[in-house]
Amino acid sequence: MEIIYHLESFEIPNAAITVGTFDGVHLGHQYLISHLVQEARTRGLCSVVFTFDPYPQEVFSKDPSHISILSSQNEKIRKIESLGVDYLVFFPFSRDFASLTAEMFIENILVEKLSLRFLLLGYDHKFGKDQVSEVAVLERYGDQYGFQLSRLGQKRVSDYNLSSSLIRKKIESGDLLHMKELLGEYYAVSGSVVYGKQIGRQIKFPTANIAVDDPRKLIPKVGVYAILIHYNGIVYKGMLNIGIRPTLNEQKPTCSIEAHIFDFNQDIYGKNLQIDFVQRVRDEIRFDSLDDLVLQLNRDKTACLELLTHME
Template sequence: MNVYHGVEKFQFNSKNILTIGTFDGVHLGHRFLLNRVNALSKKNNGVSTVVTFDPHPQLVVAHENRGPIKLLSMLDEKIELLSRFGIENLYIIPFDVQFANLSPNEFIQYYLKKSIGLLGVVVGHDHGFGNARKGNITTLFDAFAKNSVWVEQLGQYTHDDNLISSSVIRKLLLDGKVVHANEMLGYPYSVKKQVVLGNKRGRQLGFPTANLDIANSDKLIPGSGVYAIKCNLQGKAHIGMANIGTRPTFGDHETSLEVHILDFDGDIYGKDLGVQFIIKIRNQIKFENPTDLVAQLEKDKIKVRTILS
C-alpha cells in the first residue's frame, strides 16, 4: 500500500476510487465501504483508495456533550489494517484547526480534485465533511455533476441487527464487553505498549506481571476487570490474563494494565507488548488480604486455560 502523509507528498492519480473518513478501528462497517471500493476499482481498472485524517478530528475540534475521545486504532494500527484489507493508496491529511474550517467545496476543490484525483467516490449513509460536517452526498453530486466522476452512497450497515460505529465499540470496550466489541471489529481488540518497571508485587505473589505504560495515551483501554488475553513474544503465541484497574486490595489509585503471561518468565522490560483482549472473566475485587487475592488468581488462571487452550 502506498502511504502519502501530508499534502506535499500526495501523488495525484485520476484513477483513484476513494472513500473518506477517520476509520477509527477499521471495523465491519468500514470494511463494508472498503469492499465496495475494492470491487469498483477492480471492475473499472481503478485504484482502491482511502482518504483519512491525523490526528483524529475529535482530538482537535471540541464537540458539545462529548468528553475527550480515546482511539480504537492509532495511526500505525490503522495503516496496517487498511493495508490488510486491500487498499492500494492511502492519503493522510494532517488535521488542524485551519483544515477544520475549510468549507465542503474548498475541501473538494483543493484536496479531491487538485491534490488527490479521483475516478469515483463512495461514502457511508451518514457521511459529512467540511466545516461542521456541512458537506453531504448532495454536495458531492453537485461538485462532480460536470466531471466524469461518479458518486455513490451506501446504505446503513448492521451486524446482527445492530448498528456498527466506532463510538458504539468504544462504549462496549469501556463496559468490558470485549466479545461483542470484537464481533463488530471483526478481530480481537488489542493494545500495544511498552513494558515498564512496576512495584514487582505480582512477582512476590507468584504471579509476575508485565506492566504496560498506558499513561498519557490516546489509545482506549478497556474497562476495569480481569481479562483472558493472547499475546505474541519472540514469534511465539502465548495466553494469559490481564488486570485493568486500581489494585484496590493494596490501596492504589492509579489505573494500570498488568499482564500475567502463562508459562513465561522472561525479561521483557523496555519491549513493546501487544495484548489481544478475548473475554472479560470477572470484575475488579477488593480482597481482605493478599492470600485471598492469590487464591482468586489461581482460579482465574484455570479459567483462562479452559477458555483459551
C-alpha cells in the same frame, strides 16, 4: 500500499476515493473499503483511503488529553493495507481545514491533488463546514469536476448497526466478548513492559506491567480479563488486571494494566507486547491479604484457561 502524510509533494493519477475517520477500521469500514478497492480495479483507478491524524475530535475537544480512540495509526495502517488499498492519506485535521466548505474540500484537495474520478460515500459521511451529505448536491459537484459517485448503506451485524461509537460503548462497559464480530478481530492494545513493584514474583504471579504505545487508545473498563498475548511471533494465553490494585493499599494509587502470561518465564522488561482482550471475568476487588488475592488469582487462572481453550 503507499502512505501519504504531505499532499503538497504528491500527485495521484485518477483516484477512487473514500473519506472518513475510520476509527477501529471495523467490519462496516472494511466493507466500504473493500468495495472501494473493487470499484477502483473495475474502473482502472487507484484506490485511496483519505483519513485524518490528528482525529477531528482531538482538534475540537476542550481537553484533547481525554479523547479515546479505537485504533492507533499503526493499527489503522495494518488493517487498511490488508484490504488491498493503493494509497492511504493521513491528512492533518485542523481548524483551518474544518473551515473549508464541501465544495472547496472536493475541488482543492480531492480533485486538484488526487485527481478524483470516483467518490465512494459511507452511509453517514458529511463533507466540509456546511456538512453536505445529500447525494444530489454531491452529484452536482461530480458533474462540475468530472467524477462519479456512489453511497453504501450501513452494515448490520446480527442485531447491530455497526458504528465506532457502539464499539466504544461496549469496550467502556467491559463487554468485549463479541468484538470479533464487530471489529473482525479482538480489541487489542500494544505497549512495552515497564517495572512495577516487584510483588508479582513474590506471590508466584509475575505480571508484565504495560505502558500503552498510543496514549489516546481506549482502555477497557477496570477489571480482570482473559487475554491472548502476542510476543516475539508467539501467541500465549494469560490473564490481565486493569485497575488501582486496592489490596496493595498504596498512598497514591494509579491505574495500571498488568498481564500474567501462563506457562511463561522470561525477562521481558522493555519488550513490546500486543494484548488481545477476549472476555472480562470479574471486577477488581480489595482483598484483606495478599494470600486471599493469591487464592483468587489461582481461581482466575482456571477460569481464564477454560475460557481461552473453548475459544480455540
